[in-house]
Amino acid sequence: MTITTPAAPAAPVPAQLREARIPEDGLYEGRRLLRRLPEGTEERPYEHFEVVPQGRTIGAEIRGIDLSRPLTPVLREELNRALLEWKVLFFRAQHLTSEAQRAFARNWGELEVNPLLAGGSSPDVVLFDKGAGTTPTFENVWHTDVTFREKPALGAVLQLREVPPSGGDTMWADMAAAYDNLPQSVKDRIDGATAVHDFIPGFIRFYGPERLVPLQDEFPPVEHPVVRTHPESGRRMLFVNTSFTTHITGMDRAESDRLLRFLFQQAHVPEYQVRFRWQAGDIAFWDNRATQHYAVDDYVPHRRVAERVAIAGDRPY
Numbered sequence: 001m002t003i004t005t006p007a008a009p010a011a012p013v014p015a016q017l018r019e020a021r022i023p024e025d026g027l028y029e030g031r032r033l034l035r036r037l038p039e040g041t042e043e044r045p046y047e048h049f050e051v052v053p054q055g056r057t058i059g060a061e062i063r064g065i066d067l068s069r070p071l072t073p074v075l076r077e078e079l080n081r082a083l084l085e086w087k088v089l090f091f092r093a094q095h096l097t098s099e100a101q102r103a104f105a106r107n108w109g110e111l112e113v114n115p116l117l118a119g120g121s122s123p124d125v126v127l128f129d130k131g132a133g134t135t136p137t138f139e140n141v142w143h144t145d146v147t148f149r150e151k152p153a154l155g156a157v158l159q160l161r162e163v164p165p166s167g168g169d170t171m172w173a174d175m176a177a178a179y180d181n182l183p184q185s186v187k188d189r190i191d192g193a194t195a196v197h198d199f200i201p202g203f204i205r206f207y208g209p210e211r212l213v214p215l216q217d218e219f220p221p222v223e224h225p226v227v228r229t230h231p232e233s234g235r236r237m238l239f240v241n242t243s244f245t246t247h248i249t250g251m252d253r254a255e256s257d258r259l260l261r262f263l264f265q266q267a268h269v270p271e272y273q274v275r276f277r278w279q280a281g282d283i284a285f286w287d288n289r290a291t292q293h294y295a296v297d298d299y300v301p302h303r304r305v306a307e308r309v310a311i312a313g314d315r316p317y
Helices: 073-086 096-106 175-180 184-190 209-215 253-268
Strands: 050-053 060-061 088-091 124-132 155-162 170-173 193-195 223-227 226-228 236-238 245-248 271-278 283-287 289-294 304-309
Touching: 050 073, 050 088, 060 193, 060 253, 073 088, 073 283, 096 155, 096 283, 096 304, 170 253, 175 236, 175 253, 184 226, 184 253, 245 253, 283 289
Parallel strands: 060 088
Antiparallel strands: 050 060, 088 283, 124 304, 155 283, 155 304, 170 271, 170 289, 193 223, 193 245, 226 236
8 A cells, every 4th residue: 555645835935025115213112222311321329308109210399498498518419410411300399489490500500591482570570471362473383592692591490370170281302312322324424514503483473573672682593512412510511492493504504404404303302301290389490401391382371470480601612
């Protein structure tokens, strides 16, 4: 009797993978490098207050400090270390007077006057009073404050006086993390590059030429490095933003626009962000050299009132 061995089943024919293409220069999924401290820096405890992290690389609530009282040199130094490490610090229920808010900010330098925004109780206090029927200004875009200045602000101290029943959060993005995660090919392109910053694109959206023309001589366009080095931490950080960066120096306009769009996108990555839900009397103190921020405009017709003081900075390098 002949025994026939069944033939082995034929190997399946691999399916033909259809051709697919997504647009270049986008944001894609994958693990990101999330490094809060400069490379080689060791974690150290805080001795004068409690630090409660609010994000992986950015944002911490500081507990156990009354900001209405003068800072000792030791406390100021430890708060500055926290600012460098966390980039934005939150203090709950401080309810500072405008003068106390200014006094706290002056621990980091002279205060800046911004003639483009509504003044508060003194020329160096900016008042944001938003709601139905108020004059609109728009901060719901990722931006770094006043990069149109030769010396953009070091930082800012913002206090909410009145909060809406819901909404009105503020978000910050860590621009050191944004730089760390750029493709090496992009880093190579922007290493040593500069970009032009101008106040007009950020303000023409809500002010007419009659308001802006008289300020053109005071604020001419300036050039800053596309990647700045933090003067205290030494971190390299992406330093372009949608509100004020107009083009990359010496680059064809179309090429500059395409590269800037890609760089602007980096602030939109949630892994680099922290979001703060305000209560009346809360304070946020951020490092304007290392961050971008976005004021979420989702509360009108309710009212939101805030005061901000900004600390004069130095020229980026």
